[in-house]
Amino acid sequence: MRPLYPGRNRASLYALVFFAFLLLPLAVMGGAAFNDSAFPAIIPWKGFTGHWFEVLFADTKLWAAALHTLVVALVVVALAVPIGAAGAILVNGIHPRFRAPLYGLMIAPILMPGVVIGIATFLFWSEFGVGAGLHLSVLGQVSFIASYAMLLVLARLQSFDPALQEAALDLGASHLRVIRRVLIPHLRPALIASALLGFFQSVENFNVTLFTAGGSHTLTTYIYSRTRTGLDPSINALALILIGVVLVGLMGYEARRRYLRRRAVQERAGG
Numbered sequence: 001m002r003p004l005y006p007g008r009n010r011a012s013l014y015a016l017v018f019f020a021f022l023l024l025p026l027a028v029m030g031g032a033a034f035n036d037s038a039f040p041a042i043i044p045w046k047g048f049t050g051h052w053f054e055v056l057f058a059d060t061k062l063w064a065a066a067l068h069t070l071v072v073a074l075v076v077v078a079l080a081v082p083i084g085a086a087g088a089i090l091v092n093g094i095h096p097r098f099r100a101p102l103y104g105l106m107i108a109p110i111l112m113p114g115v116v117i118g119i120a121t122f123l124f125w126s127e128f129g130v131g132a133g134l135h136l137s138v139l140g141q142v143s144f145i146a147s148y149a150m151l152l153v154l155a156r157l158q159s160f161d162p163a164l165q166e167a168a169l170d171l172g173a174s175h176l177r178v179i180r181r182v183l184i185p186h187l188r189p190a191l192i193a194s195a196l197l198g199f200f201q202s203v204e205n206f207n208v209t210l211f212t213a214g215g216s217h218t219l220t221t222y223i224y225s226r227t228r229t230g231l232d233p234s235i236n237a238l239a240l241i242l243i244g245v246v247l248v249g250l251m252g253y254e255a256r257r258r259y260l261r262r263r264a265v266q267e268r269a270g271g
Contacts, residue, residue: 084149
């Protein structure tokens, strides 16, 4: 007879409840995309349909907002990651007496509500004659996403051996070459993580974008504007597509990671 382990059973039950809590709303949301009902719900079920995907692909305003979202996210990543990395290098190399105040100043945007950042960005740049638009959304998002990048790069810098940099300089390398050939390769995982985090933070951003985008729309502000006239299940179809894209990306990443690990094991065994 298999012995009972109360602790293990409780952990399994907790994991089941936890994943149900996470996944059931997504399943309901995805199911509504196939329900032949004008209201996004699965109860009552009125029949299977793909009509809402047709409505989604015919919505030109939504796809324009999606394009704006993608452009803004890419520009935000291109600006926030270098700024955050430079800030991390500065904080890591500065005198300890000034490190804590500078660190607190640079992470302050993370602690501020998005509404405050959005309003402050709009009011500040309006003093210089810069009107609302996607360009202002980029500036507002960079102001706090760069702080996330700084934290990730700063954590990676804790494992960097300064002796490598000093040795490269002693051997005649320029500071620029040391950064390019020694520091950046060590920081590459943190830079990639910062880029991914910044991209998704920008895509899902609402508060800052709402106050800075003006008459332009990203996906979040466009969907918000649709709530005033009533949402239909085409939004569920969009969400289902986005979930599918993320899952495919995750599976592709995991497959590549396992492939590289197997190849590394084979190379060590062959060597």
